[in-house]
Amino acid sequence: MHSQENCFTPFKESIDAYSLPEQFTFPFYYEPHPLCLLAAKELQHHIETQTQWQHNFGLTGNTDTAIGKMFGVLLVQKKCGEIGYLSAFSGKIADKNLIPKFVPPVFDMLTEDSFFLAEQSEINAINNQLQSLQTNPKIAEFKMVLAEEKEAARVQIESHRETMIEGRKVRKAQRESGANELSPADFLQLKAQLSTESIKEKYQLRDLKLYWDEQIKTAQQNLLQLTNELDLLRSQRKALSASLQQKLFEQYRFLNTDGVEKNLNDIFNDIPDHTPPAGSGECAAPKLLHYAFKWGMKPLAMAEFWWGAAPKSEIRQHKNFYPACKSKCQPILGHMLKGIAMDENPLLANPAEGKTIDIVYQDDDMVVVNKPAEFLSVPGKTIEDSVYLRMKQRFPEATGPLIVHRLDMSTSGLMVIALTKRANKSLQKQFISRTVQKRYVALIDGVLEQDEGIINLPMRGDLDDRPRQLVCYEHGKPAETTWQVVERSNTQTKVYLHPKTGRTHQLRVHCAHSLGLNMPISGDDLYGHKASRLHLHAESLTLEHPITHEPMRFQVEAEF
Known part of the structure; x- marks a missing residue:
């Protein structure tokens, strides 16, 4: 039985020298509070030294079955005034929901009397039936x-049609010959004979089609006797799964500071899809907050860190801190944190305020600018200030759409701007045909041993946690990057990066992913560790002038 006492952890050392947070953490972009860092350090020591459970996090070399996990700490104050923290993990650990020291799930679907296990058992039984039926050799045989029947029908019918075509040619020649050589009476008799032959061939085609229709129908019925049972079982499974999912959504009920409780169906009712993503409510953040509200503790700050090997598609650094996910946690935390004084959302602040854009080249058709880091290329959802807006203000007479290509907000460097429609069309054609040569320079955290290489990792957006990107061999778009080492220090490597494609966050992912360079770009707050800036700069750009077609090359050194 979990209670307030066995999940609340007092700090092992005195925290008198620490200041308490003035407001609660904005969970989707934050720097961990010093007390959260201390709590995380204590929790990590516990994970490393405990002996009550075993879980393969992939830290000992066996990564085939490894499952890394997100852990969370919530700094809380009890009613008596004592400060401590709560700990949680996302999903399950060691195939368990309940682990000593960690808060329980909001709803424990694995209890012995849970409807989930009973209904899941029924679904599993259908899965076993499906598996048995799908491996029935008769299905492959009947298919x-x-x-074979369809192919035989096609061949014979096509052969008969060719025979009919040849027959028509022969009869036409006979009629033409008979008209000149036979008496009228004999010619009438010939035409009647030829007409009878034509009708006979048509009847033969009809009978052939009827025969093969019957053969194919019989083969289809034999197959359907088996596949109909599969379809019926699939429909039953789909209905049972949907019903079970709805029941689960109703059981996940989340408290907030005012004691208001909402289930997942209520919370996601205002979201466009209305359907909570799989795993909603199982993340560390909602578990922690629900437990604090249930036991009357005041949440002060929180932080979540990754422990273990990264999933093959994602980029997660061991012990690195990460924000709460967007698709699952944002709607839930929106309800749970209602009425709590919270840090400002830094993503709403205009990062371009006070910054200027240097013009590297300008004529009547195009402009090349040096975009500062933390500066949008085009207006965002909440921030209009961008390269586009500044250029529109600078060149109000421009007839072109201005933006030809983009740089990530955090990336600095060269961008080409089209001032006329003709220039835009020409420049776009160059980018689409990939004749524009781009070179980026980056500082990465780590020392590369090789001097050069090529990275091919297909990419797509992370639908559960935008704007993060995933490496995905099934649904991802091709992405290729060539790289060369420029210089090395004790802890970092300066590299040139040449993207052949232009996927979102391509260079950042290709550097940070374990199948790429396995070393994030310095200052990458999404895939590595935050710093003063992202150390990625579009250093050089080579293209043809959109009107004169004169070769042009621009270069601006990075400021890092």
Whole structure:
């Protein structure tokens, strides 16, 4: 039985020298409070030294079955005034929901009397039936028979049609010859004979089609006797799964500071899809907050860190801190944190305020600018200030759409701007045909041993946690980057990066991912560690002038 006492952890050392947070953490972009860092350090020591459970996090070399996990700490104050923290993990650990020291799930679907296990058992039974039926050799046999019958029908009918075409040619020649050589009576008799032959061939085609229709129908019925049972079982499974999912959504009920409780169906009702993503409510953040509200503790600050090997598609650094996920946690935390004084959302602040854009080149058709870091290329959802807006203000007479290509907000460097429609069309054509040569320079955290290489990792957006990107061999778009080492220090490597494609966050992902350079770009707050800036700069750009077609090359050194 979990209670207030066995999940609340007092700090092992005195925290008198620490100041308490003035407001609660904005969970989707934050720097961990010093007390959260201390709590995380204590929790990490516990994970490393405890002996009550075993879980393969992939830290000992065996990464095939490894499952890294997100852990969270919530700094809380009890009613008596004592300060401590709560600990949680996302999902399950060691196939368990309940682990000593960690807060329990908001709803424990794994209890012995849970409806989940009973209904899941029913779904599993259908899965076993499906697996048994799908491996029935008769299905493959009947599919082959059906395919053979269809092919035989096609061949014979096509052969008969060719025979009819040849017959028509012969009869036409006979009629033409008979018209000149036979008497009228004999010619009438010939035409009647030829007409009878034509009708006979048509009847033969009809009978052939009827025969093969019957053969194919019989083959289809034999196959359907087996596949109909599969379809019925799939429909039953789908209905049972949907019903079970709805029941689960109703059981996940989340408290907030005012004691208001909402289930997942209520919370996601205002979201466009209305359907909570799989795993909603199982993340560390909602578990921690729900437990604090349930036991009357005041949440002060929180932080979440990754422990273990990264999933193959994602980029997660061991012990690195990460914000709460967007698709699952944002709607839930929106309810849970209602009425709590919270840090400002730094993503709403205009990062371009006070910054200027240097013009590297300008003529009547195009402009090349040096975009500062933390400066949008085009207006965002909440921030209009951008390269586009500044250029529109600077060149109000421009007839072109201005923006030809983009740089990530955090990336600095060269961008080409089209001032006329003709220039835009020409420049766009160059970018689409990939004749524009781009070179980026980056500082990465780590020392590369090789001097150069090529990275091919297909990419797509992380639908659960935008704007993060994933490496995905199934649904990702091709992405290729060539790289060369420029210089090395004791802890970092300066590299040139040449992207052949232009996927979102391509260079950042290709550097940070374990199948890429396995070393994040310095200052990468999404895939590595935050610093004063992202050390990625679009250093040089080579293209043809959009009107004169004169070769042009621009270069601006990075300021890092």
